[in-house]
Amino acid sequence: MLCVLIALFSLVPLVFVAIMTANAGVDTIVALVFRPRVGELLVNTVALVAITVPLCVLCGVGGAWLVERTRLRGHKIWAVLLAAPLAIPAFVNSYAWVSAVPSLGGVAGGVLISTLSYFPLVYIPVAAVLGRMDPALEQTGQSLGLGPWRVFFRVTFPQLRLAIAGGALLVSLHLLSEYGAFAMIQFDTFTTAIYDQFRSTFNGAAANMLAGVLVVLCLVLLLLEERSRGTARYAKVGSGAQSGPVRLRLGWYQGPAQLGLAALTVLAIGVPMWHVVRWLIFGGVAVWERDPLLTALLQTLGYGLAGALATTLLAFPLAYQVVRHPGRTSRLLEGANYISSSMPGIVVALALVTITVHGLPAIYQTSIVLVAAYALLFMPRALVNLRAGLAQAPKELDEAAQALGKPPLLAFVKVTLRLTAPAAAGGAALVFLGIVNELTATLLLSPNGTNTLATEFWSLSSEIDYAGAAPYALLMILLSAPMTYLLFAQSKKAAGQ
């Protein structure tokens, strides 16, 4: 019952868009959706996705293969460096690149920044799968007469399909929902247009209809990913120990490989870090002495902790239902959560603004609504971790505790909760990371006088006070770094390394 309520709560944004569309009437929809402006946004957004996703797959898979499957020198360091760009929020990356190349803009600018920010979303899962893959499969390919290239394309690559599809979906959803990075270089996508529309007309039908188109795009992506997964079985068939991965000799390619990875790292980490540092030096001590800095840091920490706690508490009943009572209901609940959490932050924010203004004015523009938005946006991060954690605490252990004389509730606390705690903490940390770097929903929903690191950074850099914004950028990167490492380590662990 509780689970159904939580799943219904997570469907709020989607239902909101559906109701808004239904209420608008056909004429309004046609007038608002079929116009040149929407066409332009659609071309921009589709071009962005169509170019960036393949580039991310190329960088992610190439990097993962070099790091996991070849005798690349320093592969342990490269493994971490390739995941590191995730610690730099895309809008900070954009800010650095605009500082470096002031003329940056258009589709090319959007593609450059988003590829550099998001390729780790493909790299991390693919590297995890490559590291875990049984080398016997590739060796069998070789023994059947395939050369190294054909082994890669006919044996290895198909095994990566799930990881690549999942990573590509994440990248595309990020592209659809990103606001700051594209607004900074004045590249218009649906999200930036909805934001501008909202700022100028507040809660107008135009913003809602744009959100409707954006939601449809998201659903199309989910469907595409579902299709590309296929139904084949990718897990290893049969049991038995497997040997460690075999690394390919790079020979003459060692140099080009090192150069390529170095170039990618310089563009994705070097440029943003260098410009943040440059602005810090330029700003000197003065930028650190401004009052809002400490307030923003404390408020960010406060919202991060509250949001992480709320999200974990909401996700726990769902995860418990899915793991302990698998079945059609569970799959439905999980599916509802999965779809709703792919909704861009701007849609979630728009939904919550409208609902609170009309239905619950008492909580309009309070921190409750903001925390609710965070829970809606980041629940899957907590859910995935809790599921894995609950799987480590099978029902049998609970029963063993009961057979040893512990009442059911005590047995649950002493065994299941205790065993799930590390996973819950891991999930909460990832939610925290998401909240620290969240900009769109926070801009729309935060109560008056509330400023997080992200929103303060945003208002300063919008006023072209790049030096003043630099400390906020640095703090966000510093807060994100340990969480990014945690995510990286977790992916390795999930793959059993």
Add this chain to the structure above:
Amino acid sequence: MTRSSRSTITPRPDRSARRILTPAVSDVADHLRVRGVRKAFGSTSVLAGVDLAVAQGRSTAIVGPSGSGKTTLLRLIAGFESPDSGTIALGGETVAGGGTWVPAHKRSVGYVAQDGALFPHLTVGQNVAFGLPERGRAAAARVAELLEMVSMDPQYAKRRPHQLSGGQQQRVALARALARRPGLMLLDEPFSALDAGLRVATRRAVAKTLTDAGVTTILVTHDQAEALSFADQVAVMRDGRLAQIGSPFVVYTRPTDRATAEFLGDAVILEAWMEGSLALCSLGGIPVRRPPAQGKVHLMLRPEQIRIAGDGPIRGTVVDTDYFGPETTVRLKLEPIAVDPLHPADPHQPVGGEVITIRHWNAMLARPGTQLCLKVVGEAVAFPWE
């Protein structure tokens, strides 16, 4: 049939005498009594009316193929599930059914799961102490005592479960279950995850510990050899029912139906003609105790009842053999029985020519094509012709 089943023919002088002589129905007060228990999950009926009584201090093995409902029965007794109908009583007190429900933690029932289910976040000592009311030094002393009871060095108390071998994990799980001095111990295939050598050793150690402690024990297993060697009483489960309950010797040598016979070990099944208490078949006239029918029947003999003997009256030719080291499985084609041309063929008379499988220790005797003389030892079991 699995190779492990062959261990059942080795006599075990230490316990078998007591087990064989113990009648299945005893006058000792029943510790556990299950009556008419039914259980269905959704539309699938898992238990279709089970009756079982286990005497105080005795051990019972519930054996059956996977999916026969034996684990469900154990979980009902433990209190992890409740029966749809029927009652379960422990020590004369109803714990489930008839409007009564006693939850698992109040039943004084020990439970050892298939993989031991040790708590991974606790040390061995903390695992064993989990159900103990004592704390501190008293608990530590009891833990050491319990570990010794399962033949483990108390030094192991500081280790983590994942640092133990599978057999050690099972013994720790047993020590943990023994800690609260339960009257009834439930073992859910606790040895099946262990490899063959360890399985036998762990099974013996566990059986000895439980017998010494005088705990009533129920073992669930799909391995008939394990069931026969472990328990005082064997209950054969099939399709949610108990097909037969009795001492290991009785269920093995006098199974009530053909399916039970074939489940509990290799069986030679021959067509026979029953007259009085004598069955006529290709192996001659064989005595049958309490024949269920007269006329045409199926006759069941255990392979070890058919011996190779120089003076044996029956002849057969070796078809092929499987060599297992200490013994050899020999497939023999029995000689067709010549029909006397002066007398009309007797429809009751067997015609011979069946292929049967027996066991022998000497591989050299049984080369394909060799003719051997056979004799039958003991009684056979007859099943009505269907």
